[in-house]
Amino acid sequence: MRYSDDHKAATHTRIVRTAANELRAHGIDGIGVAALMSKAGLTHGGFYAHFESKDALLAEAIDAACEDTFTRLQKLGESTPAAERVDAIADAYLNTAHRDRPDRGCAIAALGGEIARLPPKLRGQFEQRIEALLSLLDDDTDTNRELAIQRLSTMVGALLLARAVRSKTFSNEILEAARAAI
């Protein structure tokens, strides 16, 4: 082999990671193959050595974005006492830093509407990530799934609104109101 064994795998991962960020920043239709490869430090021609099609990359990148979201909140949960876990997650989620960096943030809030229009297979993939997130939002004492769903809904909805609105004041007010609810 020409390059070291995992050279190609590393490039593949780099493209997927780049795409996961670009996707959240510009939407599923907002990212072209040439621009993406350029962001990853390559030229567009090499793309098809790594992926069968743009759609195949999108499937991987959407899942990577969801995994990223989950992993961040999970780590946060692990480094926090059980009693404060839900509050810590809500604080990390409903703040201005997260609002202003959608490319590194929650894939549900950034891409939810577009994912809803995707074929069932991709939505199934997405669904599993949601389930995983819900388990982080259970109360530790008694696992209340309904409450977890309500919390996730409020968080996602509030972040979506806070990003869509124009005025910073109003946007901050939305984040604060949602934090108070959880």
Add this chain to the structure above:
Amino acid sequence: MRYSDDHKAATHTRIVRTAANELRAHGIDGIGVAALMSKAGLTHGGFYAHFESKDALLAEAIDAACEDTFTRLQKLGESTPAAERVDAIADAYLNTAHRDRPDRGCAIAALGGEIARLPPKLRGQFEQRIEALLSLLDDDTDTNRELAIQRLSTMVGALLLARAVRSKTFSNEILEAARAAI
């Protein structure tokens, strides 16, 4: 004048209404000028007699979709006793019929993520529609803006999740949990 005075205005409105529906069904980037005009019963060449550009149409259509959302919920609110108003709105919003017809439904849940990436001017337009919606979700007795924001966040987030998820069972569970929260 060749046609009756309001002939052109009626066609303009028809195009905007068609676009407002297609937009919610397929996303802001999911709709082409030719396909849209065809849906409105016209050919694509006539488009520029009505709009300066596709972007100009989008601005009108996004606002029309938001207005549609607001008007529906407002009418519902008016035909319901004040004490039950918020519940009636939540029931109308968080049900399977609304989930399964995004083209006629809430523009925030369908387009929120894409609106967040739009230029400030359009987000300002959107913001005013949000403010109007909040006034419908106040408690009638004492106007509690924070509560209204929490309710709207939960409703929008839950609808988004219910549409993005694959399994019908899970989707229904989300709607029900959110209804219980309000």
Add this chain to the structure above:
DNA sequence: TGTACATCAGTGAACGCGCGTTCACTGATGTAC
């Protein structure tokens, strides 16, 4: 150890296609006489 060869990740020109946009034209209808 040094040289010739094979591999294959990555390059960049080229493709067909669909998009937004333009424009010369049409033809149904209102107006002028």
Add this chain to the structure above:
DNA sequence: TGTACATCAGTGAACGCGCGTTCACTGATGTAC
């Protein structure tokens, strides 16, 4: 009332452009001798 004309909403061919995709090629590196 009937005819000739003017208007302009709508038509459809054509445009340039950017996109996803293909492909002949390159050149850095691992392997064989």
